[in-house]
Amino acid sequence: MNKNPTRKKDIYIRERERERKREREMRNPSPSGSKKISTTTPCCIKVGLKRGPWTPEEDELLSTYINKEGEGRWRTLPKRAGLLRCGKSCRLRWMNYLRPSVKRGQIAPDEEDLILRLHRLLGNRWSLIAGRIPGRTDNEIKNYWNTHLSKKLISQGIDPRTHKPLNPNPNSHAPPAPPVPKPNPNPNPNPKPNFSLLEETGRRVIGSEYLVENNLDEDDSWRNSNGLLKMGVQSSHGNDRSNEDDEMDICTDDIFSSFLNSLINEDMFIQQNQQNMVAPSDPLVSSLPSLGYGTFWEATVSSGTGANEDEQGRFEDRIDKRF
DNA sequence: AACTTCATCAACCGCGGAGCT
């Protein structure tokens, strides 16, 4: 790869520009305290720091240190561990490769299915998706999506971003699908679901059932003043990140996790029903027929062919805000 | 055998939120 001379030249030019920028910043550190400055902390100015692939010796140093001292304080960790790496690099190596809980090997078909459904619900929120697939890292899922799943969907005529058909019926006068809301670039960094879909008890609970089982009145407690879903999780530190509305306190990790599970399961349940009635061209593009649930969940699950895309968009907005 | 193209995925980069002072 990258044997194309034009591209090589581009890369070379870009690299030179980057180097010059670094040199400028080192010579003339900006006096203003803008946020951008923080990105050029010594951690990121790789002066004398090693880059590129990790050696087994470095891996050994890092895991030994973390097993002894624990994770965290990434910025100072390399020095303490005797590594010539930046903290970010150490963190990434640990999270994506060295952590004992990291599962290696092929993505199983059920994992693939889960990724597809979670992506449909959450978009490119890789860390959230990874949080629900035990042993898989966000990087791994992102890579798998980009190299396998997106191509697979495209080959099936499905837009991997929207999970909708790439070539909708030209005779249809329906307005074009609204643009997919831009994923929140910084979702909750610590969602830490307490259990995963795969680990759940196997009990099928669909969204509307879930409300009943948890004594939650779907008309009240799960709606905010705008009539939208109350979504969110409590911060892992115990204090809510947002003071925007205290109502969010009702939605704990457990509840949210179950809520997400219920959406996924309901989605699956509906698709299975559809398959029994009319075989769709692709289960992932299925729209929601009237199945008599009559709850507001329908709007969130029926992202298929735009039966209620406005609701869907608002739901995704809420997800964005709350994660 | 030599070269080119393609696919994969580990690692890097820049950004923005959270928390502290």
Next chain:
DNA sequence: TAGCTCCGCGGTTGATGAAGT
């Protein structure tokens, strides 16, 4: 309240090996 640091995220890059010519 502003400034700063740390951390974690998603997007992107590029080294590497496999497959094709």
